[in-house]
Amino acid sequence: MSEPLFTLDADNYRKCQQLFRGTHQREYYDGEFWVDDSLPVEVEARRRAIGPYTIIETSAATRQFFRRTRKHIREDATDLGVLWFVRRGSLVFSNQQGQRIVGEGEFLLTRSMAPFFIELQPGDAGSHEILHLTVPAHLLRKHMASQNGAGETGSGAYMPAHVREIEVAQAMLGDVFDDDAMGEDSSRILVEAAIRLVEQAISASPGACQARQTVTEQRLDEVLRFIEVHLSDPNLCTGMVSKGCGVSQRYLSLLLQGTGKTFSDLVWSRRLEMAREWLAHSHKRDVAISEIAYGVGFKSTAHFSRKFKSVFGQNPRDFREGALADQAGEIEAINERAGATIQ
Incomplete structure (x- = not known):
């Protein structure tokens, strides 16, 4: 479910620097944020957290400015990528390589570990609307692995309007943001699929080296x-x-x-990887080890157990019990952190 991140009006806009990162300064990263008070100050930002990702929708009737300098980077080394989808108005992005104006329907990727300046401008209708997604850098590298440098796409990666992958990615993120009935796991699948669609669009663009x-x-x-x-x-x-x-x-x-690898090594290693993944995400009451063994192509459970232990150092039963215990511990830790945050 989405929730307010910050709201600015004529009464509180001078506190925007303290408000824009939300409660406990948890969103984004450190930088200078201010608004143009020569126009009516109406800025609203809402967020929805999906695991390590956050979808943020911002609408405003005034210009907003954000600057991240090397000083900010030294003092706050939060490494995030932000995927910007411009719905209305425009976004002016400047860095050491120059300036780019990103209009309605266009896309921009920024990185927090390089200095930049952004101005958000209302369009002809007197408003602007941005949908953006924050992605931790290590996950950005994972999902954009086909890019040069294993996902080290720099600040300023841009896509024009009417790129189908970008349109679909924005629609998917918008659906996740608006759909309160969708579960956490399903939402995360869609978010990560949207990131991969962006990666496909960037890698297929004329400037990409393929x-x-x-x-x-x-x-x-x-x-x-x-x-x-x-x-x-x-x-x-x-x-x-x-x-x-x-x-x-x-x-x-x-x-x-x-x-x-030889044919035999390739087949058996892939089968064992499939089995390990299956064991780590299943319970013995739902699927037996023998069913997993036959399901990945082994002709006997004994052969499967020997192979599995020789590669992973544990028999399948012990591995599954350990994986389930680790998952239970992670869930308990998440619940404890959530309880501490609420308090």
């Missing part, structure tokens, strides 16, 4: 996709893959050299 796949790389992708689809089949073998992908077994062997 390497063309060779025929060999395309063939390897086809082979790996076939193996992934058929991992649960205990009869999966090189003959089955070569027939399904239309290549000889000799050529298949040459292709797999590019992965650094």
Whole structure:
């Protein structure tokens, strides 16, 4: 459920520097924030927290300004990416590389660890509206891993209006923000999908550097996709893959050299990873270990247990019990922090 972050009017706008980060200064990062009081001061910002992410909707009838300097960065090293979707009005972004005006329907990505200046301007209708998402830097790197530097997209990454991925990402975030009935897990799935859509848009833009796949790389992708689809089949073998992908077994062997693994190592390691993930997120009352073993392509539970222990150092039962205990501990810690915040 969304909740107020801050509201500014003629009576309190001089306190905007203390108010803009919300209760206990928990949102955004340190910087200089002020508003233009030559126009009626009407600024409202609401937030919805989804795990480590926060969706914030801001509407205003006056100009707002924000500056983050190297001094702010030294004193507050909060490393966040902010995905800005401009709904009305415009956003003027300036940094050492220059200035960019981001208009209605356009998108901007900023990073808190580089100095910048932002001005939010009302449009012709006398108002502006921004929807933005704050993303911790380590998660930004994870979700934007295809970008140069493993997600180190710098401040100022921009997308023009009418880019379909950006439009869909904004709509998804807007739905999550407005839908009080949607659960936390489902909301997080949609938020992370929206981030990935933004990543796809940026990586596909004309300025992005995209390497063309060779025929060999395309063939390897086809082979790996076939193996992934058929991992649960205990009869999966090189003959089955070569027939399904239309290549000889000799050529298949040459292709797999590019992965650094033999066919057998590739299949068994992937099956064990699938099993580990399944064990970590299931309870014995819901699915038996034997069902997991057969579900990932093992022909016997004994073989599965031996393989699992040789790789992960624990038998499947002990691993599952430990994973469930860790999750229970994390939930308890979250509940304790939430209780302390409420108090």
